[in-house]
Amino acid sequence: MKLRKLVVNVFLTSVIATTCVAIAEVNLSGFASINAGKVLSGSGVPHLGLEPTFLADYPIVSAYEEEWDFDPESLFGVQIQAELYDGLSATAQVVARGANEWDPEFEWAYISYEINDNWTIQAGKKRLPLFYYSDFYDVGYAYVWMRAPADNYTWQIFNYTGINALYSTELGDWSITTNLYAGREDDKENKLLGNFFAGGAEIREIWKDIFGGVVSASNDWFEARLTVMDYTNERYRDGERHFWGDKNTRDGTFYGAAFNLTFENCFVLTEISRLDLIGDFDTRMITFGYEFNTVTPFIAYSDYDTEGEDGEQHNTTSIGIRWDFHESAAFKVQYDDVDDKSVALAVAGDSESITFGVDIVF
């Protein structure tokens, strides 16, 4: 992972440096979220020695406890985009998170080439587009809640390095976009699996032979997004290859669908997904909101379910308000009631929490 990071950094730097004369434009932009939260009351997970905790974000491991904390969900992201020459650009996005001691990481680093009006080819490191909100997950300003529903965005791998092709077109009143992607991700020290679930063991999580597709269609009031992704999972625990039964790899298929509706000032957001791995892991989410000029109250429900007795099972009911108090900033406050029904596979137990913060884009 370090070598690949170094190669990507050097590649980007040398591409930008050697074509300095040819650069048409360099754009600097970014986003930031300053959030704070606390668990008002919670059960924790006594048999795993976990204090009352609200796991607001699984892959990043943004965990709140009973003291006010600004670190779990605060972040600062900067994007540099260099347009090299006609249609070719290089983009890097560096994000520093309170949850990771504010160590900046290259979350995105890719080159993009616009073949024509419809097709664009990209290659490099990007967000894995499993869910509707995956691509802009870190840009709080782009969605209504404090964070995309935690019960849905539970997967420990959320980036990949590879190649993808974007196709977009207009059909009457509809905008159609598709994305076909392939690649892999090798996370040497997976934070969710290692730090959170395995008490500090070093878990190396590999998702390889990733191949997926996304299709979206939208008009003025309706939007649909469908996706399928296939991958092969390998894992190492403290350097030792992990086995599932007698196999050291397992294949998974992910299916997702999201449907959004707007009707005058009301909106409904929905998303369902299934990961078919060793059995099915299902997620669902529904959100209702109403836009009163600059204030948008919302209510949401999300859940995660596995088939069979005592699988991992949890849900969250949330209510909150987003206030667009400035043209580039939004204030949010949200109350979350988490019900963790799992026992053996308990995540963080039940909790009732409050979180608030400001999201900006620049």
Place this chain on the structure above:
Amino acid sequence: MILLLSSTLFFSALSHAEVAVIVNKDNTVELTKGKIKRIFLKKIKTYENGQKISVASLKVGHSASTQFNSYVLGKTASKLKAYWSKLTFTGKAKPMEYVDTSEEMISKVKADPNMIAYIDASKVTDDVRVLAKF
């Protein structure tokens, strides 16, 4: 005095910041409001003749920009910003180009045969062609 005051009020109630969508004088394109909307959301990127459309908007906070966003795009400044952030931080579109004044916009459109932009309708000059007014 009262008559003068009330007639002034009457006229100011009638007038509002009108927006003029402008193109280069050599650009003969005709566009519906729906197509204009999609061009300014970068959903339509080329003219029917295949030429790439270059588009620019007045900066956020400019009265013509507020008017345009509301009448043509049907979005508040925040919703528009959220729309762009979904595209620009995910590699799906280049950011919208913003210009400070109608005068600067006219110079840009005069220099680029493929540019579409909008300005305060009261600032229209002979240097550009008006496509539509809102």
